[in-house]
Amino acid sequence: MTRPGKVAGAALFAGLMLSLSWMKPAAAQGSGSASLDAVKGRGQVLCGIAGTVPGFSLPDSQGVMRGLDADSCRAVTAAALGDAAKTKFVATTTQNRFTALQSGEVDLLSRSTTWTLAREANLGLEFAWVNYYDGTGFLVKKSAGVKEAKEMDGATICVQPGTSTELAINDFYRLHNMKFTPILIADQAEIQGAFLSGRCDAYSTDASALATFRFSQGPKADDLVLLPDIISKEPLGVMVRKGDDKWFDIVRWTFIAMITAEEKGVTSANIDSFANTTDPDIRRLLGLEGDMGKALGLDNKWAYNVIKQVGNFGEMWNRNITPMGVPRGINNIWTKGGLQYAPPIR
Template sequence: MIRSFVIVAAVLATLSAGPARAQASPTGPSPTFDAVRARGQLVCGTAATLPGFATVDSRGGWTGLYVDVCRTIAAAMFGDASRVRYVPTTLQNRLPMLQSGEIDVLASNTTWTLAREASLGLQFTGVTFYDGQGFLVRRSLGVTSARQLDGATVCVQPGSTTELNLADYFRRNSMRLTPLVIETVEEVRNAVLTGRCDAYTIGTAALTAFRAGLGAQAGDFVLLPEIISKEPLGPVVRKGDQRWFDLVRWAGYAPLLAEEFGITSANLEARMSDPDPEVQRFLGRTGGFGTMLGVRDDWAAQIVRQVGNAAEQWDRNVAPLGLQRGANRLWTEGGLQYPPPAR
């Protein structure tokens, strides 16, 4: 009986170890992953008119929090954060462009919803930014609450979750609404500045970026205190390519883990010899996690070295807008960002 028990235990141990060995050396076709690697460049779709999140300057240089998402993926894949071709997207074309394969990943102001995952063949890899829909109004109107917008004309863009949230909020509160649906940010800006609409609604991050883009007139507008929806915004990929999904997901977690470990672009080299086993695994000194993902074992170190940890990215891109980090802080600081362990 003892001998039989030992044999059974050995068989079970072998079976349980099998998947781990298979994962350590990923094989088989992975359409997007293989295409990106063969091309030597990531094609990343993102907005181009959101200061602090995604903008392009007159020389073609891209900056912003969502742009850094693209850069982290490239750093993980190639060890070079610059190997990205950015494709400007709009609210109307962003998801079709991803579905058709025009872009490898969408990193923009896109809300994670059930319908988008269940019916469009797409999958969100995580949350870059926890947001909520709000309202921007002209200060001179004297409006201090969204409940005072009964009968208002509200500017809203099509092709987003914003329209439904707006209608739901006004219906729920028995308020009259005149929506003014406008497609582009430029047209919205003109409508807001000329008084064609009493308020503009979208996620508060986009509203903050929009107000910053008004330049000298930014002080004439205020954000109302109400948040009327949940808007978890994150990268999106096509379903059916697990290796690509894994890489994009963990490239998103790496800056958060680095912040959790206290690793920054400035102290990275010193931390390479840190005896903490978790840090050693994260930085690729042990564990072979890069091999599991199909990239170099120092993939996370490359992200921190070239793009920075989550706090560095926030301070560089979003803090100048005056937007508080709030729910986007680490879980250890009362926020919602809770990266799974790298082990």
């Protein structure tokens, strides 16, 4: 038997909980994502990039930011706001890139940044996806006659401080009981100039960046040699702040949508021809059935907007990386021998 006092107490407690249920955090009153609410409120996605790397983020002759990292930003903006043009690019350095994301100066970081345990465990940040599988390499002058990295005992090496490249070089030289002298220069253009002027024997960073830098030298490219050694794994990814799972989901599934589109042969040019497709995967991808967008807090045409405005993953690669002379290799989709594999959108 329940005593009257208990009933009254239970009713009072239930009433109190009901009244408190209205006291929700600001994010819960909107989309459920503080980042998405901020993005919608300002009508822009603030994206941290380098802004100095050919093939990844560099303004063209008209001042338009071009590159794989820049287009990764545009894809997220197309998903979140329906308009890729509403991306605002914020230049960051290797020293301030994480602080910019932590402080909310940017909504995501797309800056050729390597996914590592220390970064994800210690910075309050996390990687949503890998847009380029890379590795640390070395660029030397042909006149040096160097054929492999093990021949560079005692070399001076130009490298940016505070990067995973710096750690990879230290590990490599330690492993092979060799010594080197680092020439630490933060500015991208300055470090490249230092290498070309002879201040260091080698320039080290991600092999992709070395290849694009060599390509940018035009006729003088043949004077430079990209050594065959890849001394580390460098999965370059797009980062967001921890604690905002819905924003993380939006960024992650934007890339999955682009990979899915490539797998299915859906491009920015032919996407509208699939309006009457019977393929259930494509119908869900393009918002023709199901509520995949609604599940993310977005319009159901979120992925359609990404593909129509930015393209599938292959288009993004071909537009930005292929002209640099870099083979796609392991960055291809899994059906063509690569690592890019899309979980199902269902």
